[in-house]
Amino acid sequence: MNPRLKYGKLDWQLIGIYIILVLIGWISVFASVYDEENAGIFNLSQRYGMQFIWIVTSLVLAYFILFVIDPKSYHVIAWILYTGALLMLFIVIFLGVEVNGSKSWFMIGPFRLQPAEFSKITTALALAALMSKHNFKLGTLMSYLKVGALLLAPMLLIVLEKETGSALVYLAFLFVLYREGMSGTVLALGLMAILLFVLTLRFNPFVSIIVLVFIMSVIETINSKRVFTNILFTAIFIPALAYSPRLAELPFLSGFENLPKETWLFVMIIPLIIYQVYRAVKRRLAYLWYLLICFAGSVALIYSVEFIFDTILQPHQKVRIENLLGIQKDLQGWGYNVHQSKIAIGSGGFSGKGFLQGTQTKFDFVPEQSTDFIFCTIGEEWGFLGSVFVVSLFVYLIIRIISLAEKQRDSFARIYGYSVAALIFMHFFINIGMTIGITPVIGIPLPFISYGGSSLWSFTILLFIFIRLELERWN
Amino acid sequence: MGVEFKHKSILIAGIFTVAALIVIQLFNIQILDDQYKINADNNAFRYDVRYPARGLILDRNGKILVGNETAYDIMITPYEVKQFDTIDLCNIFGLDINDVKTTLKNYKKNKRKIGYQTLPFVKQANSKQYAVFLEKAYKFPGFNAISRTIRTYPYNAGGNLLGYINEVDTSFIRKNPEYKRGDYVGRTGMEQAFEKILRGEKGYNIFLRDVHNKVKSSFSDGKYDKEAIPGKSIITSIDAELQSYGEMLMANKIGSVVAIEPSTGEVLALVSSPGVSVDKLATISKYYSELVNDPYKPMFNRAVMSPYPPGSVFKIVNGLIALQEGVIDLDDEYLCRMGYHVGRGVACHAHPSPTNLEESIMMSCNAYFCWAFREILDNKKYPNIAQSFNRWREMVESFGFGHKLGSDIPAEQGGTLPSTKTYDRIHGENRWKSLSIISLAIGQGEIGTTPLHLANLAAIIANRGYYYTPHIIKGSPDTTISADYTQKHFTMVDREHFDVAVRGMYRAVNSPPGSGATAWRVAVEGLDICGKTGTAQNPHGKDNSVFICFAPMDNPKIAIAAYIENAGFGATWAAPIASLMIEKYLKREVERKDLEKHISESNTIILNAK
Structure with missing residues (x-):
């Protein structure tokens, strides 16, 4: 222990939230596997007993990181x-x-x-x-x-x-x-790829292409000087695209009825593309080139969605995504987990059923209820109030880490701090999201709360290294 | 600062957006949406299923063919079970103590998996066992009884016709997700065909329970409870007495008897033998492998599924077609010297000769119909045999042959009727003539008809030229029948030609012995039975015995086809069976006790085996 360090300057807010989250986790593990015959919370034959051991050892780890x-x-x-x-x-x-x-x-x-x-x-x-x-x-x-x-x-x-x-x-x-x-473009492109992927799976390439054209028009409008003309053109062109398959009903186009309906989209879009290429060349508009490349790439993505989905993804991954998007409902098979999880959380209502009163998260109705689906127990026994409380704790923790990271003079501490915040955020979003059916089921734990030594240890180390690095600021 | 500051703000905005999304979804499923709170999968509720009574199957006079009896399923909720007197419980239900111990051990082992679930423990306990159990119920915490209905069969009306129900299995549930474990479903016969009407709708009572599985109260005072809606009964056209009489006569015989009311097309009896005895229906799973492995295929409904050569009864159809086509006259007579000796020839039996159409039907002369059939096919009206054959075929089809009649009887088959292609294949294209297919003249060869087809033929002749599609459901306020069943289907033969067929059939039964009449033994004073015998050759053994008839001659009330495999002459077995059934139906009481005894006690299966 370095006596010259001002340990009083440790960020007690982060440590406090950490302790609250870990305790909530322990109580939730206890409630989720509660067994009247092995009721003691320190009973080592049960997961809650083991979780106590993980908590104690985590605190030892934290001590070493802070002081040694x-x-x-x-x-x-x-x-x-x-x-x-x-x-x-x-x-x-x-x-x-x-x-x-x-x-x-x-x-x-x-x-x-x-x-x-x-x-x-x-x-x-x-x-x-x-x-x-x-x-x-x-x-x-x-x-x-x-x-x-x-x-x-x-x-x-x-x-x-x-x-x-x-x-x-x-x-x-x-x-x-x-x-x-x-550049934020990477994130934006990533988001757009996810959006187009989901749209194509849930609906069809036709819808995806119309949405794509719409997004492109919006970006064009932001970058262009002719705002009004652009808005007017978009307002007419998008509905026209949506109705374009009805071109086949025109008498002189009879014989083309059996073409896929996206064909008509391209019939209308290609002249526009040619015009834009002409503009890009003539006026040397770099952003327009990027837009056109982006458009081509997106169309390629839309048409490879089926391939990616059928060939690259594992069957269980496919089913989880299909369940999330409501393409198929299989409440006995893969949809079972999420269905049970939503019932558990939903049945908690506003203020929950109370500690150990959850009927849904006892036994094995919700699978993995002490690890990946631990949030069900919180949702069922503590209701909307308890759930929002836990969500708020996480949001506060993440924001607190970010704002502390921003204060660091040492860029090592700042970058590390952001990494901690980002990792906790990803786990928080995907884990809670899957239990309430807004993200696909991905088996990752809820930081500090889910049962398990590896998870608790690693998040403890992750967080406390940052807390210790942060302390260096006062040196 | 600069770009980093902007990026930081966007990241923080992103975090709040995600948090908002989560809170909105939580609000949605925890507060707005009630479906997660009253979902059947929610363990806070105990759903006690109320099973509906299955609809009854009644005969045409309101007699119960398939009824219900209350049975009790004893259910166990392993979570609630405490120490109890295992031996006592075993005694009540006649269970094996070791089986019970193993079961209970299994529950303990799978405790977490089972959770609060309630599982069936003893299925279909009878009311006596139930009464004893009720008295001692306090000794067995965790056990309770729910009432179910099981089927009873007051008449021996034939298992193939009625069909059976059994508990749905996993593969069935996968295909029909509206069924749940523990439900029963009709699997064959009428139980299957009318499942939707018979099954009714399940109900449930919802109770709220706490985490200790104590039922606290009825949820919302039963606001969400649902009464079971009993299944609707169906009224069949079957005559219970006639059906079970037919079953009795057909004991130890292979074949079937179908009786139709000609004026409506309603099936009065449909016997297939050997069949599934109704004694086995309620607990069919016990006998299942025995039934499936039986060489006589009792699960096979011969009456509507088996294509047989019709034999001589088909001569009437050829005679009527010849008349309609104008190739014979009523007075035309043909000479029969013990057969038709052209080509390979067709033998005949001894009878007075020459004969006209009416006498030929009465005496079943082979030669006459060979001549008539050749006249039809060699008709100069048509340029070649293919066209005259197609014309013949079309007219035969108008009698209902060669296709499904479209009845509501489950598993009905269409039989077979040859086409020009059939003979092109056998003899080579254009290499066959009327003589090549002469067996068709007497109902042999490449033709397959079900007993239902033949009963329908009898009904057509009884009606003098038309039929109603045979059916077994009578319309009632609960069940409407297809409009097709009230429609007359006319044959392509005119009404006026049928009188001679009717007279021929009348004389076949009612002429004195020695006159050449084929079925004089089965005449019944006052009933005016009109019939036609058939003895169909069977490549697999002794001839099949066939008889179609209707009675009375004027205003017929019943038309019957009887078809007995490998039994010999039509007059020996099929005719007496059909005749007895007519007597039973029209007089309600059979006076020919000797004949009845002789027929019902004979075993043609053993006779044939010799």
């Missing part, structure tokens, strides 16, 4: 830890035990350890180390290649472990890059 480890060493050991984690991720593919179809767990005696949980920390540290180097500037091709390699390596290994869900979490680092100056 020198925060300056993170710059140095970041790469060693990162490489070590990659090695573990690689080895687990061969030596790991299979749990729910994925090989991502080490079995050490009676305990299970998931390297993917810890590699989030090491990746965050390595990213901070890389980007805080004084000669590093995000924007060059080289810089993107380095960052890309750093992020993709663990993601790839985790996909090979068949833990696609955990790999998706790494997309959180895109937010960090965005904060550090990456």
Whole structure:
């Protein structure tokens, strides 16, 4: 312990929220697997007993991080830890035990350890180390290649472990890059790709293309000087597109009735494209070129959705997405989890059924109810009030981390802080989102709350390294 | 600052947007939307299913063919079970103590999986067991009884006709998600055909319970409860007495008897033998493998599924067509010297000769109909045999042959009728003539008719030229029948030609012995039965015994076809059976007790085996 440090300046708000969330988690695990015959909350044969052990050990870890480890060493050991984690991720593919179809767990005696949980920390540290180097500037091709390699390596290994869900979490680092100056276009394109993908799956390419043309028109309008003309043109052109298949009813076009209806869209869009290409060439409008390339890419995406969906995605992933989009309703099979989860949360009503009074989250009606679906117990027993309270805690935690990160003079601490906020945000959004049916079911835990040692340890380490780094500010 | 500041603000706006999305969705499912609170999968509710009584199946006079009896399913909620006297429970229901112990152990093992669920423990306990159980119910916490209905069969009306019900299995539920575990569904016969009418609608009572599974109260004072709606009864056209009489006569015989009311097309009896005994219907699963493996295929409804050669009864159709086509006159006589000796020839039996059409029907002369059939096909009106054959075929089809009649009897089949293509295939294109297919003249060869077809033929002759599509459901306030069933279907033969067929059939039964009449033994004083025998050759053994008839001659009330496999002459088995059934139906009491005894006790299966 360094006596010269002002430990009074520790951010007690973050520590306080951490403790509240961990306690809520413990109580919820207790409630979700509560068994009258093994009622003691410290009973080690039950998950709530084990969770107590994880909490105690997490506090020990937190103590070490706050008072023992020198925060300056993170710059140095970041790469060693990162490489070590990659090695573990690689080895687990061969030596790991299979749990729910994925090989991502080490079995050490009676305990299970998931390297993917810890590699989030090491990746965050390595990213901070890389980007805080004084000669590093995000924007060059080289810089993107380095960052890309750093992020993709663990993601790839985790996909090979068949833990696609955990790999998706790494997309959180895109937010960090965005904060550090990456163009927002990447995020915007990503969002648009998701939107077009969902629209095409839920409806058809016809609808997607009309939406795409609409988005393009809006961007064109923002960039162009002829605002009024553009708005007027869009207002006429979009409905015209929607009705374009009726062109086939024209007498002189009889014989073309059997063409796919998107054909008529293209009949109308292609002259417009030719005109825009002409404009781009003549007036050297760079943004117009980007728009046109973007349009072409989007059309390609729309027509490969079926291929991606049928060939690349695993059957269980397909079903989860179809269930989310309401394309198919299978309440006995894959839709079961979400259906049960929504009943549990929905039946909580405004103020909930009360502690241990949840009927839905007892036994095994909600699967994984102490790990990935722990939010069901909160929703059922504490109702809308309790749920909103937990959501608020998370939002406050994330915002607090971001605002503290912004205050850092050391860019290592700032980048690391953003990574922590982004990772917690991704878990928070996807996990709670899946229990209430707004994101697909991806098996990742709710930070600090879900049952499990790997998860609790890794989030504790993740958060407390930041709290300790933050303290350096007062030095 | 600069771009980083802008990006930070957008990220924070993004976080709040996501948080808002989550809160809106929470508000939606926790406060706005009630469906998650009263969903059947919600464990806070105990749904006690109320099973409806299945509709009855009644005969034409309101007698119950298929009725209901209350049985009790004893249910267990493993979560509520405490120590109890296992032996006592076993004694009440006659259970094996070791089985029960294993079951209970299994429940304990799967405790978490079962949760609060209530599962069936003893199925279909009778009311006596139920009464004993009720008295001691306090000793068995976690057990309760729900009432179900099981089927009863007051008449032996034939398992194939009635069909059976059983509990739905997993594969059935997958295809029909409106059924749930524990539901019963009609699987064959009328139970299956009229499932939608018979099944009724399940109801439920909802109770609210707390986490300890104590039922606290009826939810919202039963506002959301639903009464079970009993299934509707169906009134069939079957005559229960006649049907079970037919079943009795057909005991130990292979074949079927179909009786139709000619003036409506209503099926009065439909017997297929050997069939599934109604004693086995209620608990069919016990006998299932036995029934499936029986070489005589009792589950196969011969009356509507089996295509047989019609034999001599088909001669009437050829005679009528020849008359309609104008190729024979009523007075034309043909000579029969024990057969028709052209080509391969067709043998005949001894009878007075020469004969005209009426006498030929009466005596069933093969030679006459061979001549007549050749006249039809070699008719100069048509340029070639293919066209005259097609004309013949069309007219045969107008009698209902060669296709499904469109009845509401489950699993009805259409039989077979050859086409020019059939003979092109057998003999080569244009390489066949009337003589090549002469077997059709006497109802042999490439023709297959079901007993239902033949009964319909009898009805056509009884009606002098038309039929109503045979059907087994009578219209009632609850069930409307297809409009097609009240429509006359005319044959392509004119009304005036039928009198000679009727007279021929009358004389076949009512002429004195020695006159050449084929069925004089089955005449009944005062009933004016008109009939036609048939002895259809059967490549697999002894001839099939066939008889179609109707009675009385004027204003016929009943038309019957009887078809007995491998039994011999039509006059020996099929005719007496049909005649007895007519007597039963028209007089309600059979006076020919000796004949009845002889027929019902004979075993043609064993006779044939010799």
